[in-house]
Amino acid sequence: METFKQTPLKLFNIPQHFVIPLFQRPYVWKETEQWEPLWKDVRRVAELRIAEPHLDASHFLGAVVIQSREAQSSRLPAWNVIDGQQRLTTLHIVADATRSLLEQADLSKPAGQLEDLTHNAEKYVEDGDSPLKLRHLNKDREPFDELLTAETPIDYEDLSHPDSPIVAAHQYFSAAVAQWLGPHNAHDYRTKAKELTNVLLHGLQLVSIELEPAENSQEIFETLNARGTPLTAADLVRNLVFQRLEAEGADTKRAYREDWSFETEFWAQEIGVGRTLVSRSSLFFNQWLAARTGEEVSPQATFSRFKSWVELESGLKMTELLPTIKHQAQQYQAWTEAATHAGGSLDSAGMAFYRMRASGIEVLKPLIIWLYEPGRNLPQQYIDRIIQAAESWVYRRQMLRLTGSDLGRIVADVIAANTGASASELPERVIGHLARLNVTSTYWPGDEEVRQALGTEAVYRRFPRSRLRMFLEAIEDHYRAETGQPQVERKNYPIEHILPRNWEGTWPVNTPEAEEARQVRVHRLGNLTLLTKSLNSRVSNGPWPTKRTALLQHNTITLTGRVVGKTEHHDWDETLIDHRTVELIDAMLDIWPVPEGHLGKVVDPQTKAGDWVELKHLIEAGLLKGGDSLSATHRDFKGKEAVLMPDGAIELDGKRYTSPSAAGHALRKKTTNGWYFWAVSDGRRLRDVRSEYQNLNLQHS
Numbered sequence: 001m002e003t004f005k006q007t008p009l010k011l012f013n014i015p016q017h018f019v020i021p022l023f024q025r026p027y028v029w030k031e032t033e034q035w036e037p038l039w040k041d042v043r044r045v046a047e048l049r050i051a052e053p054h055l056d057a058s059h060f061l062g063a064v065v066i067q068s069r070e071a072q073s074s075r076l077p078a079w080n081v082i083d084g085q086q087r088l089t090t091l092h093i094v095a096d097a098t099r100s101l102l103e104q105a106d107l108s109k110p111a112g113q114l115e116d117l118t119h120n121a122e123k124y125v126e127d128g129d130s131p132l133k134l135r136h137l138n139k140d141r142e143p144f145d146e147l148l149t150a151e152t153p154i155d156y157e158d159l160s161h162p163d164s165p166i167v168a169a170h171q172y173f174s175a176a177v178a179q180w181l182g183p184h185n186a187h188d189y190r191t192k193a194k195e196l197t198n199v200l201l202h203g204l205q206l207v208s209i210e211l212e213p214a215e216n217s218q219e220i221f222e223t224l225n226a227r228g229t230p231l232t233a234a235d236l237v238r239n240l241v242f243q244r245l246e247a248e249g250a251d252t253k254r255a256y257r258e259d260w261s262f263e264t265e266f267w268a269q270e271i272g273v274g275r276t277l278v279s280r281s282s283l284f285f286n287q288w289l290a291a292r293t294g295e296e297v298s299p300q301a302t303f304s305r306f307k308s309w310v311e312l313e314s315g316l317k318m319t320e321l322l323p324t325i326k327h328q329a330q331q332y333q334a335w336t337e338a339a340t341h342a343g344g345s346l347d348s349a350g351m352a353f354y355r356m357r358a359s360g361i362e363v364l365k366p367l368i369i370w371l372y373e374p375g376r377n378l379p380q381q382y383i384d385r386i387i388q389a390a391e392s393w394v395y396r397r398q399m400l401r402l403t404g405s406d407l408g409r410i411v412a413d414v415i416a417a418n419t420g421a422s423a424s425e426l427p428e429r430v431i432g433h434l435a436r437l438n439v440t441s442t443y444w445p446g447d448e449e450v451r452q453a454l455g456t457e458a459v460y461r462r463f464p465r466s467r468l469r470m471f472l473e474a475i476e477d478h479y480r481a482e483t484g485q486p487q488v489e490r491k492n493y494p495i496e497h498i499l500p501r502n503w504e505g506t507w508p509v510n511t512p513e514a515e516e517a518r519q520v521r522v523h524r525l526g527n528l529t530l531l532t533k534s535l536n537s538r539v540s541n542g543p544w545p546t547k548r549t550a551l552l553q554h555n556t557i558t559l560t561g562r563v564v565g566k567t568e569h570h571d572w573d574e575t576l577i578d579h580r581t582v583e584l585i586d587a588m589l590d591i592w593p594v595p596e597g598h599l600g601k602v603v604d605p606q607t608k609a610g611d612w613v614e615l616k617h618l619i620e621a622g623l624l625k626g627g628d629s630l631s632a633t634h635r636d637f638k639g640k641e642a643v644l645m646p647d648g649a650i651e652l653d654g655k656r657y658t659s660p661s662a663a664g665h666a667l668r669k670k671t672t673n674g675w676y677f678w679a680v681s682d683g684r685r686l687r688d689v690r691s692e693y694q695n696l697n698l699q700h701s
Contacts, residue, residue, distance in 0.1 A: 001215055006208045008091060009201040012117045012133055015124040017078040018066065019135045020085045022256035023242030025235045026263055027140050027165050029086050031172055038090065039176045045203045046195045061204045062087050067211040076124060082211070090169060092118045092134050092148065095200050097173040100152045102193055105184045110197035117201070118148060137253065139263050143167055233302035234262055234281035240307055244318040255319075259326045266333060273299060273362065283362070284332055288325070290366035291373065294416025295635060296408045313635070324374055331372055332365075345487045348384045352391060354490060358470035359398060363407045364390050370415050378423050385427045392592030393434045396445040396600075398467065399588070400453050406441040410434075416633060417683025429683060435595050436684070438603045438691045446600030447589050454585050460495070460523035469495055472530050472559060475587045479558040488557070494534045498551075498563055498572055499527050500541040507544065517574055526581030529559045544571050603694050613690050615660065616648030621696065623689050630660075630678040633685060637667060642678065650678075660686050 004010075012018075029035060041059045048057035064084030068077075081088060099114035119131045136144050143164035147154070156162055156171055181192050238260065245252050261267070267281040278286075278299055286302045289295075289309065297305045314321065331349075338346055339354035346354060349368050356364060367390055370376075371383050394407065418429050437443045459468055472495065476488045499507065499522055509515055521527055531551075534540075539550045544567070551564050566576060594600070618624045626646030632638065642652040642663055649656045650663040657663040660674025668677075675687040 001212070002210050004208050004210065006206045007202050008095070008117055008204055008206070011206060011208060014077070015120045016076050016133060017120075017135055018081055018088065018133055019069070019078055020081045020089070020137060020140075021242060022137045022252050022260070023239045024081065024085050024138060025231070025238065026138055027086065027089055027144075027169070029090055029165070029169065031168075034086075034090070035169055035172050038094070039173065042094070042196070042199055042204070043176075043180055046192065046199045049195045049198065049203065050191060058203045058205050059199075061091070061206050063207040063209060064088060065209045065211065067215065068213050070213050076120065079210075084206075087206075088134060089136075089140070089144070089166070091200075091204070093166065093169045094173045094177075096148050097170050098177050098196060098200060100154060101174065101178055101181065102197070103152045105189065105193070107190070107193055110193055113197055113201060138256065140164070140166055232279050232282045233299070233306075234267070234279055234285055236303040237285050237306055238262065240303075240310070241318055241322060244310070245322070248317055248319055250319050255322060259322045261326055261329055261333075266337075271362075280336075284329060287362070287366045288328060288369055290408075290412050291370035291415060293635065294412055294419060296412040327374055328369055328372070332369065335368070342489050342491045348387045352387050355391065355395075355470050355474070358466045359395070360464065360467070361394070361404060363394060363404060363411055366408075366415065367411050370419075376423075378426065382423060382427050386430050388592065389427075389431045389434060392594060393437075393444045395471075395592050396450055396594075398463075399450055399471075400445055401462065402445075403441060410437065410442050413685070417679060417685075421683065431595055433683070433688070435598050436688045436691060438601060438695060440602050443602050444594060444598065444600055446594055446598055449600055450589060451582075451585055454525055454588075455581060456520075456524070458520075458523035459525050460497070460528060465495070468528075469493070469530070471588065472528065474591050475584055476530060476557060476559050478587050478591050479562070485558075488530075491532075493530045493532060493557070496529050496531045496535065496540065496560075497522060497527055498529060498547075499577065500547075502541045506542055521574055521577045524577060524581050525584050526577040526579070529563055530557050531560060532556060548572075601695060603691060613693060614648055615644065615650070615686075618689055618693055619644075619646065619648055621693055623693055624680065629681055630663075630686070631681075632664075632667065633677060633679050634668070640667060 045057045045059045048055055062084065064087065065082040066079040066084075067082050069080055095114045095117045099111045099118075102111040102114070118133060120133055122131065125131045130145055130149070132145060132148055134144070135141075143159070143161035143166045146159055146161070147167060147170055150159070154170070154174075156167055159167055161167060177196070181189055181196070183189070241260070242252055242256070245255055262281040262284075267279065267284070269280045270277040271280050271283050273283060276299070282299070282302060285306060286297055286299055289297045289302065289305055293305070293309055293313075295305070310316075310318070310321070335350050335353040338344070338350040339357050349372070352364055352368060356362060364387070368387065371378060371386060390411075394404070397404065397407075414430055414433050417433060418426060421429050434444050463471075469492065473488055473490065473493075480486065480488065499518070501522055503518065503522070504515075507518075509518055529551075535547070535550055539547060548564060548567060551560050563572070563580070566580075570576070615624065619626065624644060626644060628644040630642045630644055630650065632640040632642075642650050645651055645656070649658055650660065651657075652663050652666060655666070657666060660678050661672055662674070664672030664674040664677040675690060676685055679685045680689065
């Protein structure tokens with residue numbers, strides 16, 4: 001590796017090719033963040049050179065990393081651009097935009113000098129080949145090549161890719177340079193044109209890091225970012241994927257064209273995760289990794305974990321892995337896009353994606369990716385049952401407004417504990433895993449707790465509107481399924497209060513006690529419905545006969561039709577609200593059930609059931625037995641096993657340890673919570689077995 005201080009003229013002076021490989025991200029620089037600051041720097045240097053020629057002003061443009069390609073006979077020298085492709089592309093765009101303007105002003109000499117930066121002389125160009133020195137192999141190739149070989153003046157609207165960021169950059173710099181140069185007949189036009197050309201040739205400085213073909217460019221690439229636009233996890237993943245494909249001798253152009261599907265607007269969209277925004281492609285790789293590894297992977301660690309899994313754990317060549325990633329990415333995109341469509345019935349996965357979108361969560365996506373992993377081939381009814389149970393666990397917690405911050409870890413645990421399970425036992429194992437959770441941050445609430453909470457909850461005020469609408473839509477679909485009707489359209493239908501929020505004028509009662517009883521029910525579940533069209537305020541707040549007549553016009557919604565049917569001979573009142581609240585809660589509990597007999601009890605993790613719990617107590621209770629195999633759950637020790645002895649000791653590598661933590665410490669050489677570290681043969685961690693023991697003691701106390 002060698003480092004050189006360069007100017008554009010020094011870097012591009014000889015006939016050669018600079019190749020931007022497929023694995024590099026497309027052009028992403030933008031006007032406010034990069035183009036405008038760069039133009040201000042270039043203009044400042046040009047104006048300083050005009051005002052004070054003796055200063056020889058310059059501007060540092062940044063660093064580029066290039067790697068020499070293996071020499072090929074009768075070919076020009078070529079370099080792979082490992083990093084700095086954004087600034088090199090922009091430099092060529094600025095030079096070409098300026099050249100085009102100078103050419104129109106009949107300034108052929110400076111225009112020709114700038115053309116030499118971007119184009120190889122015709123005598124060095126093979127028949128049918130492009131004259132451009134900078135070669136894009138990704139999706140930017142067509143717009144870049146067309147733009148830099150277009151006739152002057154350029155008709156941007158007539159180009160094949162007028163919406164390309166590359167075209168937009170050329171338009172921006174063309175307009176900015178033209179405005180600065182002024183009219184062709186201005187007295188200082190030639191002076192400005194000369195100095196601007198000199199700046200673009202000599203007044204910009206770069207540091208070029210030049211690698212030999214055999215050097216490892218990946219390590220350098222991972223540590224560098226383009227100016228102002230940090231590399232995303234997906235950018236780094238793409239680089240690693242295509243570096244490995246190239247090393248395996250694969251057809252990288254074909255792989256990029258046919259198997260790499262992450263360069264579209266869908267995957268570039270930024271998604272909110274907590275308080276941060278990440279590209280959807282980066283989020284997918286994070287969730288895909290969780291599905292593959294059974295670990296909760298932080299967004300910041302997505303690439304490093306992907307790299308370690310690929311290189312040390314997967315046992316797969318990239319040529320084998322990439323088609324699987326493509327397949328699962330296509331599934332993910334299909335579920336995501338289906339969730340945005342207003343009409344059409346969704347399967348359990350598509351509906352899960354829709355409900356997560358409405359609820360503002362992502363937590364179950366790794367589980368769904370895992371269930372549909374190629375080769376798993378689960379019967380659809382098993383998938384439906386697992387998704388229903390996982391949704392029940394999540395949405396019952398949301399009904400109680402419990403935290404969801406620790407649920408991602410549980411999803412990862414479920415995957416890790418059941419990856420090797422047979423299809424026939426998988427639903428029961430996943431449901432059992434969730435049912436055993438017994439701390440406040442993760443437990444699965446039972447029916448009675450949900451009934452008590454929602455029976456008096458002012459859900460309209462307490463729940464986010466999109467989540468509440470999703471709950472009502474789920475009830476509507478539940479009712480429709482009873483009569484074979486299609487799912488309700490997901491059109492953000494308005495939520496209507498049957499008893500109006502402003503009821504005092506047209507729904508009067510006689511006593512303060514009655515007023516209070518009525519007011520506390522206004523925002524409860526039983527007083528809410530969905531309408532296909534909002535009622536005007538006069539009708540919505542009007543007397544019940546008027547409002548009932550209006551609701552009859554919207555009875556394609558079963559939720560509303562049932563209200564109308566119940567009040568044919570009665571006014572809508574507090575008693576009916578209470579009855580309907582119970583009815584809707586029962587529907588939600590049917591939609592998202594718990595296992596028979598599940599109560600959702602919580603054990604304080606700091607509370608001991610009786611004396612200190614040891615493995616011997618679990619053996620005495622019949623929950624474990626001597627000879628049981630214990631498996632390490634940490635990724636660095638997957639496959640490592642120990643044996644539980646009849647007296648509660650653990651035998652590991654021929655040595656006895658008196659506790660799970662002592663055995664874990666002996667293996668890891670650091671302090672370890674053995675109750676989390678060791679799992680029994682059915683995937684439960686020792687902490688789960690201990691929790692079952694504590695529950696048994698509580699029931700008998």
